Amino acid sequence: MMLAVTLTVKRDAFTLQLNNSLPLQGVTALFGRSGCGKTTLLRAIAGLDRHADATVQCSATIWQQGSRFVPVHQRRIGMVFQESSLLPHLSVKQNLLYGFKRLAKHIAVQLKPEQVIRLLELAPLLEQAPGQLSGGQRQRVALGRALLSQPQLLLLDEPLASLDQQSRSEILPFLQRIANTTGIPILLVSHQLDDVVKLADHLVLMQHGRIHSQGPLQQQLLQPELAAIGAMSLLHAQSQGSNNHLLKLSIGQQQLQLPAPQHANTASYSPTSYRLRIQARDVALSLKPLSDSSVSNQLQVSISGFNIAPHPAETLVQLTLEGQPLQALLTKHSVERLGLQVGQQVYAQIKAVALD
Amino acid sequence: MPELFLTLSPQDWQAIRLTLKLCLYTTLILLLLGTPLAWWLSLSQSKLRTAIQAIVALPLVLPPTVLGFYLLLLLGPHGAVGSTLQQLGLNHLAFSFSGILIGSVIYSLPFTVQPLLESFRRMGPRPLEVAATLGAGKLDQLFSVVLPLCRGGFIVAATLTFAHTMGEFGVILMLGGSIPGETQVLSVLIYDHAEAMNYAQAHQLSLGLLISAFVVLFIVYGLHRRFEREAPL
Numbered sequence: 001m002m003l004a005v006t007l008t009v010k011r012d013a014f015t016l017q018l019n020n021s022l023p024l025q026g027v028t029a030l031f032g033r034s035g036c037g038k039t040t041l042l043r044a045i046a047g048l049d050r051h052a053d054a055t056v057q058c059s060a061t062i063w064q065q066g067s068r069f070v071p072v073h074q075r076r077i078g079m080v081f082q083e084s085s086l087l088p089h090l091s092v093k094q095n096l097l098y099g100f101k102r103l104a105k106h107i108a109v110q111l112k113p114e115q116v117i118r119l120l121e122l123a124p125l126l127e128q129a130p131g132q133l134s135g136g137q138r139q140r141v142a143l144g145r146a147l148l149s150q151p152q153l154l155l156l157d158e159p160l161a162s163l164d165q166q167s168r169s170e171i172l173p174f175l176q177r178i179a180n181t182t183g184i185p186i187l188l189v190s191h192q193l194d195d196v197v198k199l200a201d202h203l204v205l206m207q208h209g210r211i212h213s214q215g216p217l218q219q220q221l222l223q224p225e226l227a228a229i230g231a232m233s234l235l236h237a238q239s240q241g242s243n244n245h246l247l248k249l250s251i252g253q254q255q256l257q258l259p260a261p262q263h264a265n266t267a268s269y270s271p272t273s274y275r276l277r278i279q280a281r282d283v284a285l286s287l288k289p290l291s292d293s294s295v296s297n298q299l300q301v302s303i304s305g306f307n308i309a310p311h312p313a314e315t316l317v318q319l320t321l322e323g324q325p326l327q328a329l330l331t332k333h334s335v336e337r338l339g340l341q342v343g344q345q346v347y348a349q350i351k352a353v354a355l356d
Numbered sequence: 357m358p359e360l361f362l363t364l365s366p367q368d369w370q371a372i373r374l375t376l377k378l379c380l381y382t383t384l385i386l387l388l389l390g391t392p393l394a395w396w397l398s399l400s401q402s403k404l405r406t407a408i409q410a411i412v413a414l415p416l417v418l419p420p421t422v423l424g425f426y427l428l429l430l431l432g433p434h435g436a437v438g439s440t441l442q443q444l445g446l447n448h449l450a451f452s453f454s455g456i457l458i459g460s461v462i463y464s465l466p467f468t469v470q471p472l473l474e475s476f477r478r479m480g481p482r483p484l485e486v487a488a489t490l491g492a493g494k495l496d497q498l499f500s501v502v503l504p505l506c507r508g509g510f511i512v513a514a515t516l517t518f519a520h521t522m523g524e525f526g527v528i529l530m531l532g533g534s535i536p537g538e539t540q541v542l543s544v545l546i547y548d549h550a551e552a553m554n555y556a557q558a559h560q561l562s563l564g565l566l567i568s569a570f571v572v573l574f575i576v577y578g579l580h581r582r583f584e585r586e587a588p589l
Contacts, residue, residue: 048485072488073496079489085482089504098500099490149490 001025001153001185004057007044009037009209016040016209024153024185027175029196029217031226032206038189041206042157045187046079047072058153076103078146078184082158084138086130092141093126099149111147111182119181120144120174136167140174147182154178156188160195168195175199176356193229197221197277198356218325222318228310231280233326239272247355249274252322256297261355277354280316283328284349287338295349301326303344306335319348368561370537371545378453378541379521382460383468386517387510389461390468397469398476415463424530427459431531456532456539460521467516475509476502511579519572522565 001024009016016037022028030038043049045056047063047070056063063070078099086095100113117123120140130138139159146154159175160168176199179186190196196203196217203220205212213223218234220226237249237256247260256276289298304325305318315335319326328348330340340346364372393412397405415423431449432438438448449455483505487497503510525543532539534548542565549558 046489048488071493072485073491073493076491077489079486081482081486085486087483087486087501087505098487098492102491102496145490 001059002057003045003153003187004055005041005045006053006055007041007051008053009040009044009051014209018211020211020214022187022204022214023202024187026201027179027186027188027199028202028204029200030187030189030204030206031193031196032191034191036206037209038191038206039157042155042187042189046077046155047075076107076150076152078149078151078154080139080142080146080154080156080159083162084130084135085142086133086138086145088130090130091126092122092128092130092133095130095141096122096126096145096148099145103149107150110150113148116144116147119147119177134167135163136170139163139167139171143171143174143178147178147184151184154184154186156186158189158191160190160192172198172356193226193232194277197232197234198275222307222325222327224307227280227307227316227327231309231316231327231329233278233280233283235276235278235321235324235326237274237276239274247274249276251299251324254299254322256299256350256353258297258353258355275356277356278326278350279352280327280329282350282352283319283326284351285317285319285328285330285334285338285340285346286349287346289347290349293349295351297350297353299326299348299350301346301348303340303342303346305342319346321348363557364560365557367536367540368545368557371540371542371561374453374537374539375522375541375543378457378460379518381457382464382521383514383518385457385461386464386468387514390465390472390513390517394469394472394476397473399481412469413466416466420463420524420526421530423463424459424527427455427462427527427531431455431458450531451533451535451539453532453538456528456541459527459531460524463524463527464517464520467520468513471509471513471516472506475506475512478509479505508579508582512576515572515576515579519569519576522572523569 003022003024005018005020005022007016007018014035014037018041030041032038040049044051044054050064050069055065057065058075061070062068063075086092087098090098096113096116117126120143122141122144125133125137125141130141133141143159160171163171172195178184179199188196188199200217202214203217204214205220205223205225207225212225213220221232221234235251237251240248240250242248242260245260246257249256249258284295299321301319301321303317304320307316307318309316309329313331313333314329315332317328317330317335317340319328326348397409428450429435430437433442433448433450435448438450442448449458479502483501484497487501492500523543524541525547528539528541528544529547534540534544540548542561546558546561546565549555549561
């Protein structure tokens with residue numbers, strides 16, 4: 001799916017100006033600081049706001065151009081808002097079916113209520129009123145409700161922003177499930193890099209009302225603008241099974257071992273591939289493999305470049321691991337001491353990994 | 357008390373029926389007109405809004421005689437509306453039920469618009485945006501979201517409008533006079549009774565009106581409290 005948007009919005013000291021195409025497949029994150037225009041763009045795509053002279057085109061369908069304006073309810077988008085948006089006069093079940101009842105008679109049903117209730121584990125909540133639910137549960141119901149309206153595109157406007165850390169970690173696996181199982185393209189607005197790295201396949205970086213860059217997440221993480229927030233890397237690894245609570249992962253020819261995750265849902269939902277989030281400061285480099293170190297995950301990598309780090313005494317070393325990019329944050333002093341050069345083969349010791 | 361009401365004259369009963377008819381029609385018309393008006397006021401950013409809001413609130417501060425006087429000029433045989441109607445072969449509207457109905461609608465307008473406006477504002481735009489993204493068109497949103505979420509506001513608006521119209525006097529006297537069966541509503545009849553020194557008759561109608569007004573307001577505030585408690589937003 002391809003979204004083409006031309007949009008100019010002027011407000012007091014802020015101008016949003018876009019003329020971009022966003023290819024949407026899997027999870028695309030619209031990332032930027034608060035106030036950079038992410039939500040304004042999302043609302044224009046949804047048709048919730050009508051800006052003069054804007055054009056919005058979704059694949060072959062023109063949603064807005066000149067006097068043509070397809071109203072929100074005919075765009076077949078699912079939307080989840082930042083704060084709880086369940087209709088308070090309806091039960092959870094009635095909320096879930098609100099969109100389904102209205103759209104299921106016009107279009108082919110791809111997601112049935114039973115499927116969505118199972119996917120998001122909503123069965124125990126069905127008869128409750130929205131007021132009785134926790135923040136995380138409400139967002140789960142809102143997600144299910146959006147899915148059941150059979151959307152061709154799912155728009156998520158900071159769906160985790162109003163939740164505490166506990167609820168966030170409860171809802172993230174469900175978002176991953178939706179992305180993996182439904183195949184509906186998702187456009188996720190977020191200002192939390194952590195959430196983005198957990199979920200997204202592509203990242204659209206917004207700055208000062210413009211789209212700065214877009215591309216696959218792995219490559220986008222190398223952008224200095226993101227490195228300034230917290231340099232990290234994303235690696236895709238295949239599961240080779242677990243033994244003694246140790247999960248074996250392979251990246252190309254190389255192996256890693258990590259403590260196996262212990263969330264309740266791994267038993268019923270055990271993935272074959274994992275996303276590994278690695279902070280650049282958790283990666284150390286050595287010229288030879290270390291045999292007398294407690295760090296057991298050592299990977300052979302080659303140096304592909306050096307980038308400026310936020311701190312003047314540090315350098316971000318760009319590495320290539322089996323074709324995937326990896327970043328290490330070292331002091332300039334260390335880089336000089338080891339004599340690191342582009343093209344050199346070195347060993348990366350990885351001290352900490354977050355698994356998704 | 358029962359024997360008091362048994363002595364109501366046919367003229368009294370006629371006034372009661374006329375009053376109820378006027379209140380009912382006014383309430384229905386105002387719910388139809390006031391809902392879109394309050395809706396527009398709750399959303400509009402335009403400069404016109406302040407002016408419209410002031411006009412809606414005018415009947416609250418203006419002496420009813422002023423309102424009645426201008427309506428009499430406008431709707432009477434020499435007024436813009438009245439004379440146009442006469443040229444079309446119709447009757448002018450002074451001293452008629454239609455005339456006092458128009459007067460009542462204007463006079464009670466703020467009592468419909470204010471509670472509705474308050475409940476629309478309390479609901480906010482989000483529930484409607486949600487409904488729209490779930491495939492509900494405008495009319496669908498009105499029935500599936502606005503009415504259930506703002507029913508407290510609608511009930512309060514309807515009851516207040518009804519009760520306020522029941523207590524209307526100045527506008528009707530100026531615009532409608534006191535024609536039995538046409539414009540002689542309870543408040544006007546009570547005035548006539550008192551003028552004619554029929555204190556007993558004035559008394560029983562006044563007491564009836566007092567009690568029913570109290571009951572209506574008691575119900576309104578009871579409902580208001582209930583909806584306030586239930587208010588999910």
